[in-house]
Every structure is written in structure tokens, then in C-alpha cells.
Amino acid sequence: MRERVTVAGVSKTYEGDAGPVRALDDVSFEVEDGEFVCIVGPSGCGKTTLFRIIGGLEGATNGDVLLSGEPVTGPSPDLGIVFQEYHLFPWRSVRGNVAFGLEQLGMAAGERRDRVDEMLELVGLGGSGDSYPSRLSGGMKQRVAIARALAVDPELLLMDEPFGSVDAQTRDMLHRELLDVWGETEKTVLFVTHDVEEAVKLADRIVVMTPGPGSVREVVDVELARPRSRTDEAFAAYQEQVLDLIRE
């Protein structure tokens, strides 16, 4: 089973110290089963807010989010969430981190061990299971976070600027790995980024947001074969198109 995401008229106003802050204004779009969709927009346009609402970590002021037709009312085990800042448990080893969600599900120890091994192989961390997060590079930490998110076999993978704090070379590698995992698992992926090049590299479709309060400026279909090369003329043309939409 995969997941279809419907965002229907979502608005969000925070009660800030200096009065209300409008973060999202009537956001609507749809993500099909198995699709890879990027949400791109300038810093402060409400991407993380939208991500948290879709993930059930926060309520909308108005509007609804549906997962395969069912309204989101709170965090769901059908979601794999990867945050910008890893959020690993420092007191747990790599294995312990990846096993976390499986323990919550009550999976038996033997089965859990196999599943953790499988996930570590998938993200190229087969040899690092006994390491602790403090010993890992940013790229490795983010691989652990991805393995942890995928371990419970979620139908939807939600990622908020997951590669924002790794170097360009590592990011390229993680992009390839993520696309491989996506190809193998056919999961629906919703990926938030402020980086237009990253969005064109990854997405089937790009939801371009306006500056805050964020709304949908346009949805761009990226009709480029994979693997994509940023030196390709058509790649550059998409990048220009999306940048122009953001600058408008």
C-alpha cells in the first residue's frame, strides 16, 4: 500500500508574542500514490509548518489534510518523518536508533534485528551499527535518520530539508541513495526544500510556494528522465522556471 496525500485549503495562524503570525494561506495540492513531490519556497514561507501539519504534529487553523482519504488527526505510524536536524537519540547506538520505531510496534527481537540489518544495508551503513551518533558525520547521521524512518515501512516518507546541513558531495550521494530507495520501495515521498536545484534533481512535481504567508504559486511537472544531470540544458531550464516563479 502506498499513500495519496490531499492538502485541502490549509491555513495556519500562530499566536505569536507580538500578535498573530499568518504562516499559511489556503494551501491546496495533491500527491499521488508513489509520487515524489518537492515543496519549494523561500525561507519563512511556511514549509516546515505545512510539513508539521501533514505529519500530524500540529493542527491547521483551517482546512484539512487527508492520507488516502482519511483526515490526519495526529502523528501516524504510516508516516516516516525525517527532520532537518536529524533528531537522533544520542544515548542509543545506530542500531538502537533504527530499531526505535520497531520497538514501539512491539516487533520481536529477532525479527527486529533482521529488519535493522536490512535498513542499514539499504542506506550504506552496514558496518556502523554499533557507533553512536556523536561519532558520525552529518551525512551518516542523516542516513541513520532515513533508515529509522523507513524501518517501520511507512507508506509516506516526509522529509523537511533533510540534506540542508551536509556538504555538496555528500548531498549528491544521498540524493542518489534516496532515489534508489524510492525506486525500490515505491513509497510516496514529500520532500521540503528551499533549494531549487535539489527540487529539480529529485521531484516528479514541484509545488512552488509564495513568500509568507505561504500559498501555492504553481505546481511544475518535471518531465526529465532519471538520473538527472544539472549540466543538462533542460535541467537548467526547469531551474530557471522555478526560480522565476519564486522571484515573481
Ligand code: ADP
Ligand atoms: P519555512 O520552513 O518555510 O522557513 P516556517 O514554517 O518555519 O517556514 O515558518 C513560517 C512562519 O511562521 C514564519 O514567519 C515563522 O516565524 C512563523 N512560525 C513558525 N513557527 C512558529 C511558532 N511556533 N510560533 C509563532 N510563529 C511561528
Ligand code: MG
Ligand atoms: Mg523550515
